[in-house]
Amino acid sequence: MKSFTDTRHNPWVTFTLRRLGRLTVSLALLVTASFAMIHLVPGDPVRAALGLSASPELVEAREHALGLDRSLPDQFGSFLTRLLHGDLGESIGAQMPVADVISDRLPSTMQIAAIAFATTIVVAIPLGMAAGVLTRDGRRRRLELAFVGTTSVVAVFPEFLLAVGLVALFGAQLGWLPVALKEGPESYVLPVLALAIGPVAALSRIVRVETLRVLDEDYMRTARAKRLPTRILYLRHALPNLLTSSLTLGGLMLAGLLTGTVLVENVFAWPGLGMTMVQAITQKDYPLVQGIVLVYGTLALLINFAVDVLLAVTDPNSTIRES
Template sequence: MTTTPTSRFADTRPNPWVTFTLRRLGRLTVSLAVLITASFAMIHLVPGDPVRAALGVSASPELVEARKHALGLDRSLPDQFGSFVAGLLQGDLGESIGAGMPVAEIISDRLPSTMQIAAIAFVTTIVVAVPLGMAAGVFTRHGRRRRLELAFVGATSVVAVLPEFLLAVGLAAIFGAQLGWLPVALKDGPESYVLPVLALAIGPVAALSRIVRVETLRVLDEDYMRTARAKRLPTRILYVRHALPNLLTSSLTLGGLMLAGLLTGTVLVENVFAWPGLGMTMVQAIIQKDYPLVQGVVLVYGTLALLINFTVDIVLAIADPNSTIRES
């Protein structure tokens, strides 16, 4: 059979998966380049002399100049930027002015503590929000239990917008200072994780459970659910085997996007509970005017957020390839 020019053209079209992945990688690369440039510019846009600010007004001019030379801050901006990018490619984030240690070493020591509470808060959010939102959808379907619906929507609306810092202070005051049930400072044993994780997870649980409730109402009205109900399947099978899998795709996607917010939320929460992570490190570095350390922490936070968003895009494309790739 003779191949027409149109069919030959159709056969040579690029694979949509390849195009989608390349576009996402291109966006990630551009975003990383902007992040790197902004973090480099940050240390030079700060008013005054960052080295003098970090060493104090009593430091001698000779000491300040020697420190600038050691950090490479006495060279031209293009040379500094080139060295900065070359160092990043080798895993070198510079040297802390205050501690006199490599920034990468400080971050590698503090990052696991931050990732621990962020990961536990993420799992807690998914485990609590999905059943809670699903139950709210089932019990308030077709306008039933109107008071329950109003209470759920009202409570989750308020809790979802509460800042993590305010939740952390409230939890520390009630369960730590007044009741004395849980420790409110430092990382010391499994019980010390409870309050930081709750402070991070309560808001996302409220927000995600609202979305899961709406998704539950939509799924329960689908034709395949009507068919399943017509077969008089047990309630457990109806909701767990038929409704839940169709909720998890959107729930996990939104939960993944919330993970980036959980990471940034650790900055203030860690300082409330004196948690030895990146958040407390960054605030201390800002107070001490240790700008290379602030620069490194900002880079790590920004890179993690970008990688999380990239991963969510890929997972969403795998879960729903037709709509995701078409929209991209």
Template sequence: MTSAVAAPGLHGSPWLSLAGRRIGRFAVSLWVLVTMAFLMIQLIPGDPVRAALGLTAPVELVNARRAALDLDDPIWLQYVHYLGGLVTGDFGTSMTSGLPVADVIGDRLPATLQLALPAFAVVIAVAIPLGVLFAVLTRGGRRRGAELAFTSTSVLLAAIPEFLVAVALVAFFAVQLGWFPVAGSDGPSSFVLPVIALALGPASVLSRIVRVETLSVLGNDFIRTARAKRLPARLVYFRHALPNALTATLTVGGLMLTGMVAGTVLVENVFAWPGLGSSIAQSILQKDYPLVQGIVLVYGIGVLLVNLAVDVLLAVLDPRSTIRES
């Protein structure tokens, strides 16, 4: 009797259905990303090996490098070799250094994560409390001056490109005041300026989204009921209002935060940060296409993982979404 009831519940679980759809979507997106990364070299006009090694490179060296990269094989066979290499962690070989692309990425990826993860944490830690605070202060049309100041400042900060923010921070805090290093990643102080440059724009945008969504939630009946019960303000705002505001915030904020991937490329080059961002800029100038291919693939996978994490968080914060999608 128990098994007869449990089986249908497990079989028809909206969580399993949601997981299946999300995993399927991730797999398809990953396949498209891998295919586009493979075609990157194929669509380059001319001989990419000759372009990378230079016009004066000996023919023997060019032919040897083409053979090492399997570029003499039919395109379908190159694609099979490429997929097989990715499964085993082989991203190819750098045209300029001759090192495995996986080794170059492995050396540079930790530096990018050391910059991107703190910046992401700063965005969340600043944007959510700030958005909730100004929603509470300005609800019902109160404090028009504070609302105007918050909106104007956040719009202005969000409109400034990351590299301009980075250059301004270097010029003022590193060169003029000498408080922080100009470039490099030596010591904790070297993280301050690049993290601020990377997080400032996304935090400004996300705080505005949080404020708008929180204002919308604060006008609902269940918030008025919570206030009528004389619950403490922190419970009303952070237990009842914030989770409901975050469901819509994460949808837009997750897409916006993936833009930080491009921001790392610009910020790393301004601060000479030894990460993937500076590596991809150098590899493009050197026409090292396998390295560009591998770094683009890593960045793309990072974006897909962020989107998947946002989907999971939305399902946890709003279980009703699993039912609506069923």
């Protein structure tokens, strides 16, 4: 049986403990920042939410119900205790548990983010590989310039402007697709496109560069010398070796897709967390904003952790060594 010292020095154990430690520290910072947020906002959030005409007694009662009349250490301790029990507080505007509001709206956000992520992977990897194969060794210079120039512009184009452009073209001008609310499968098309177009451009550029690198490796030259069929050459030998960097960027993009839903949902009146968050900010419902920020932040951290683990499984030597 291995001793504790042997287990501790196992590279997989060391890697897992380090990643879990980073995740724990990041979650602690996120929780602290989300708690501080409601106290750093100028003015009285309860008064702002209830309106200037609310009586002092009503404001005082709401502050007492929310625990805002207690000292900061007491509030933070209560916040942590409630958080450990899954209690995110009560929405000032909706006057219902924040957890209930989030559980009602989160599935709609996850749906369009997941579909946009799948669309990004399915489109960007073949597109990037095709661009790499067609422009290898300086061939088709015009195609290369067109691909690089177009993807460079599209990749940095804000999702909000893409959403507005899609609404104007396919909704207002052509009338092909619905531009608001969640009504039927066709209502997913424009929000998903607004979220996926930029990531497709960015990821396809990375895949193209990785394809050019892989195609110049010795084992690819050997495979070409054996006159292997094109399908086997690219799918069995090239594709697996360029997926590591693609998975890394793709995982980071998934976290970005989640945060990108905040503005996109408001363009399409999509009933998700993004639209709820903007409404909560407008109504100065800071407990609800606090809860949504916690959910978005936690999801992003968990996605990054999952990407690290996935990379360690697919490329254990380099990933664990660098950790």
